[in-house]
Each structure stands twice: as C-alpha cells, then as structure tokens.
Amino acid sequence: MITTAIIGCGYWGLNIVRTLYENPNCILKYCCDIDEKKLANILSQYPEVRITRYSEEVFNDKGVQAVFIATPLSWHYPLAKEGLLAKKAIFVEKPFVMNVEQGKKLVKLSEQNKVPLAVGHIFEYAPPVIKIKELLDKDEIGDIYYISSTRVNLGIHRKDGSVVWDLASHDLSMIFYWLEEEPISIQVTGKESIIKGKPDIAFLTLRFPSDILVNIQVSWLAPSKLRNTVIVGSKKMIIYDDTNQLEKVKIFDKGISKLEHSSFGEFQLSYRTGDITVPVLSNAEPLRQEINHFLKCVEFNQTPKTDGNSGIRVVKYLELAEQSLKSNGKTITVNSKNKCLPA
Numbered sequence: 001m002i003t004t005a006i007i008g009c010g011y012w013g014l015n016i017v018r019t020l021y022e023n024p025n026c027i028l029k030y031c032c033d034i035d036e037k038k039l040a041n042i043l044s045q046y047p048e049v050r051i052t053r054y055s056e057e058v059f060n061d062k063g064v065q066a067v068f069i070a071t072p073l074s075w076h077y078p079l080a081k082e083g084l085l086a087k088k089a090i091f092v093e094k095p096f097v098m099n100v101e102q103g104k105k106l107v108k109l110s111e112q113n114k115v116p117l118a119v120g121h122i123f124e125y126a127p128p129v130i131k132i133k134e135l136l137d138k139d140e141i142g143d144i145y146y147i148s149s150t151r152v153n154l155g156i157h158r159k160d161g162s163v164v165w166d167l168a169s170h171d172l173s174m175i176f177y178w179l180e181e182e183p184i185s186i187q188v189t190g191k192e193s194i195i196k197g198k199p200d201i202a203f204l205t206l207r208f209p210s211d212i213l214v215n216i217q218v219s220w221l222a223p224s225k226l227r228n229t230v231i232v233g234s235k236k237m238i239i240y241d242d243t244n245q246l247e248k249v250k251i252f253d254k255g256i257s258k259l260e261h262s263s264f265g266e267f268q269l270s271y272r273t274g275d276i277t278v279p280v281l282s283n284a285e286p287l288r289q290e291i292n293h294f295l296k297c298v299e300f301n302q303t304p305k306t307d308g309n310s311g312i313r314v315v316k317y318l319e320l321a322e323q324s325l326k327s328n329g330k331t332i333t334v335n336s337k338n339k340c341l342p343a
C-alpha cells in the first residue's frame with residue numbers, strides 16, 4: 001500500500017484526487033493547495049484526507065512515499081525538486097517543466113535519490129493510442145506518409161505557457177511514442193488572437209528522419225472540442241477520434257498504388273477502397289492506468305514508462321516550437337547530434 005499526496009487540486013488535480021481516493025493500492029494522505037476554498041471543497045468530499053496549504057508539510061512527512069504535482073507549469077520544477085530532495089517518488093503533470101535544463105536537473109535528482117520520476121503523458125496509457133502503436137509495430141499500416149492531428153476547443157487560456165505548451169505536449173508525446181524517433185525539423189506559425197503575448201492558435205509542422213511529415217493543429221479558440229488524428233500509410237489509414245465514445249479508432253483499408261509508367265512518362269494510379277474495421281478496445285480509464293503504473297513503479301522502484309527523459313524530449317520540442325513561433329515561423333533544423341540549428 002503506497003501512501004500518496006497531491007499538490008495542486010484544481011481542475012485536473014481533482015481528477016487525480018478522485019482516482020487516488022478510489023484506488024485500493026494506495027492511501028491518499030494529503031491534499032495540498034494554496035487556495036483555501038479548494039481545500040475546503042476537498043474536505044467536504046473526502047473528510048479523512050489531510051489538507052494543507054504548505055508543500056513542506058507533505059515533503060517533511062516520512063510516511064509519504066509518492067507525490068503528484070498538478071499545479072500550473074511554473075511550479076512543476078520547484079515542487080518536484082523539493083520532493084525529490086526529500087526522497088519522494090514524484091509524478092509531475094504535463095508539460096513536465098519550463099525548459100530542458102530544469103528537466104535534466106530533476107532526472108539527475110531522481111537518479112541520485114533512487115526514486116521514480118514520472119511525467120503525466122496520459123495518452124501513452126490510453127487504449128486507442130496503445131492499439132495504434134501495436135498496429136504500427138506490426139506493420140499493418142505500411143510506411144507512414146503523414147500524420148495530421150487536431151486538438152482544439154474553446155479555452156482554457158492558461159496563465160503560464162501558450163497553447164503549444166498546453167495542448168501540443170499531448171500530440172508530441174503520442175507521436176514520439178508511436179514513431180520512436182525525433183524530428184529533424186520543426187516549424188510553427190500561430191496567432192495571439194485574444195491576449196497579447198499568449199498564442200492561442202498554432203500550426204506545427206515536423207519532419208522525421210524516416211520521411212514522415214507531421215502536422216499538429218492546436219487551439220483554445222474553436223467552436224467545439226475536436227481530438228482527431230489521421231495516420232496515412234502505404235497499406236492502410238487510421239482515424240483516431242478521441243471524442244467518439246464507441247469507435248475511437250477506425251482502420252481504413254484504403255490506398256493508392258502506382259502502376260507502371262505509360263510510354264509518355266505518366267503515372268497510372270490505382271485507388272483501392274476496402275473494409276473499414278473498428279478494433280475492440282479496452283474501456284480502461286487512461287488516468288487510472290497511468291496512476292496504477294506509477295504506483296507499481298514506486299512499489300518496485302522501477303522506471304516509469306513516461307519517465308523524466310520522455311518529459312525532457314517533449315519539452316525540448318516545445319522549446320523549439322516556441323522559438324519558431326516567436327520568429328514568425330522560421331524552420332528550426334535539429335542536427336544528428338541533437339543540436340538545434342536555424343535552417
């Protein structure tokens with residue numbers, strides 16, 4: 001039985017509180033937040049949980065083994081650092097930290113103190129995303145030509161970080177998990193529609209070493225919530241719609257084959273339209289899966305699937321995305337030694 005605590009009990013933190021509270025493998029000992037109203041609300045729902053406004057109280061308690069951090073981004077690094085120094089296993093919500101340097105320091109601290117460090121890349125625990133990974137690994141889709149992802153809704157405009165940090169962190173973690181490679185270039189355009197200095201719409205284009213083109217559209221300014229990813233391969237195509245309750249993943253047996261050249265050097269193309277299949281997926285809740293996995297890592301002192309290094313990888317491309325966005329869409333090339341060079 002792992003003794004846990006959470007720091008940051010806002011919109012998302014409350015989901016973690018509920019999941020920890022209901023989990024038979026752990027005890028939720030503390031809920032910490034600087035906002036007393038949030039704490040009073042927690043106490044009314046979970047009277048046996050201790051509430052506090054002070055993170056030190058959580059970190060000084062020798063009985064606490066694992067701490068979840070679900071505060072705004074700027075607090076992730078200082079709180080995670082404090083927790084790792086106190087030898088607590090730490091779970092940090094996405095986006096991990098504000099820059100790669102902070103991420104490296106946290107990874108080092110987790111290694112030195114021999115405690116697990118996880119980052120909340122929740123989609124890597126989602127059954128549709130895991131199913132797509134299986135399909136890609138079994139070469140069911142063939143060579144991937146491109147991936148196009150749309151993650152848009154109305155709000156919430158976050159105080160720290162742009163829409164890229166908030167929403168594209170999900171797509172980047174998912175795509176890196178699927179492709180197991182890092183981009184060779186990134187180019188981002190966006191717009192500050194509502195608040196000056198805070199981009200709320202962005203279009204990211206990434207190119208990968210295996211000639212895969214990826215486009216990610218993120219927005220806090222859209223009429224409805226869309227969570228749509230299209231993967232087009234040489235054998236089949238996939239549409240992953242995370243808002244569809246029944247058919248999240250559809251596999252289309254569609255494609256185009258190039259036939260022999262005609263005498264005038266023209267291509268002959270054959271368009272193929274076959275069955276559409278909908279794989280049966282587990283209806284396990286991703287957050288529950290993610291937390292169970294982390295608790296197991298704490299129990300057996302193992303490295304989480306989405307560890308600090310996977311957090312650093314996403315933050316690295318968020319930083320580059322921000323750089324491109326600020327320079328009006330300049331393409332940033334990443335060389336083989338992972339140094340970033342302007343194109």
Ligand SMILES: NC(=O)c1ccc[n+]([C@@H]2O[C@H](COP(=O)([O-])OP(=O)(O)OC[C@H]3O[C@@H](n4cnc5c(N)ncnc54)[C@H](O)[C@@H]3O)[C@@H](O)[C@H]2O)c1
Nearest residue numbers: 008009010011012013033034035070071072093094095122
């Ligand atoms: N995994 C996901 O799908 C997902 C979804 C939403 C949000 N998030 C992430 O969760 C984090 C929180 O997002 P949110 O939407 O819940 O934000 P929020 O603003 O609703 O909640 C943040 C909470 O942290 C508290 N807080 C701020 N500074 C603190 C400090 N120093 N110590 C203790 N408490 C502090 C605030 O009072 C607030 O209650 C962010 O990193 C966000 O990106 C993840």
